[in-house]
Amino acid sequence: MAEALECLRLLRKLDDDMTPERIAYGVVVVSITLAALLLNSLLIAVILKTDIIPRCLRLYLTSAATAGIAGAVTNALTLIPAILFRIQLMDPINIYLSTPDTLGYLTLMLTTTIIAVDRFIFFYMNEAHSRLKAAYYPLRIFASMPWILAIITTICMNMSGCYKRTDPFALSYTYDCSDCSFYSILLSYAAYVFPGVNFVLYSFIYLRILKMRSHLRKHGQWLTGSTLNKAEIKVRENETDQSINSNLGEVDYSRRGGYPLLFRYRSS
Structure with a gap:
């Protein structure tokens, strides 16, 4: 055609x-x-x-x-x-x-x-x-x-x-x-x-x-999980335990799908 x-x-x-x-x-x-x-x-x-x-x-x-x-x-x-x-x-x-x-x-x-x-x-x-x-x-x-x-x-x-x-x-x-x-x-x-x-x-x-x-800035410092590898995560977890034991404060550590979303320090 x-x-x-x-x-x-x-x-x-x-x-x-x-x-x-x-x-x-x-x-x-x-x-x-x-x-x-x-x-x-x-x-x-x-x-x-x-x-x-x-x-x-x-x-x-x-x-x-x-x-x-x-x-x-x-x-x-x-x-x-x-x-x-x-x-x-x-x-x-x-x-x-x-x-x-x-x-x-x-x-x-x-x-x-x-x-x-x-x-x-x-x-x-x-x-x-x-x-x-x-x-x-x-x-x-x-x-x-x-x-x-x-x-x-x-x-x-x-x-x-x-x-x-x-x-x-x-x-x-x-x-x-x-x-x-x-x-x-x-x-x-x-x-x-x-x-x-x-x-x-x-x-x-x-x-x-x-x-x-x-909201995160008002409550503390935060980091994206993509910048942290597993070794760094372990170190921060140890630091968290030490902080809790010394009564300096508390740390919220959240995960999503196996990756950390934020790492925030809150003073007591």
Whole structure:
């Protein structure tokens, strides 16, 4: 089907020559695509092979990394060949190969919001967050919501005739020459609403952290656990015992997940 290509050609009316600017643009896209593939694959390997990332965050980061890989693979299959080799894909191949970019974009956008919601619950509703983290199926359902919603939205878009294509003339992805009257408005609002929600949630989280820091400073000095290794922890525990025995005061020593959260001295 060459009708879509002809429609895109009439919209752009651009020269299809291999100019230095086009080659430079292609090199940039290739570099970004390779970096995305490498970094997201490395993140997934770290999640699968190590335990340094908390369990509740692994699902969210796996979702985000997989979405990033989906977008990078789509670039490699459609956009890069169009830029550097002037390949013009016709329908339905163009639609089939370009649609995963929509899926990856929506999933990544929703995943970042899910992470923000999770962090907000952690700081403001810690008991509810602990229950969610301990529950096997609810946590996985919550973490998989970005993919579920993204898949449903992508399917509905394509069923209504709102197709994403690789535009070989504009050298980008486009919904032009498709029936996207409703979804173009929906995607435009989503591009502003979800980042706005993230900003608001993280602003409240930041205020919560400031309040916690102020509270800790009023009651004593505190240290983050990441700066203490096991040997240092043992030394401080011994110092704590000595302090208690000498009736100088008392020390609160709290842990979370095997790591110290704070070390605070209170005078009696």
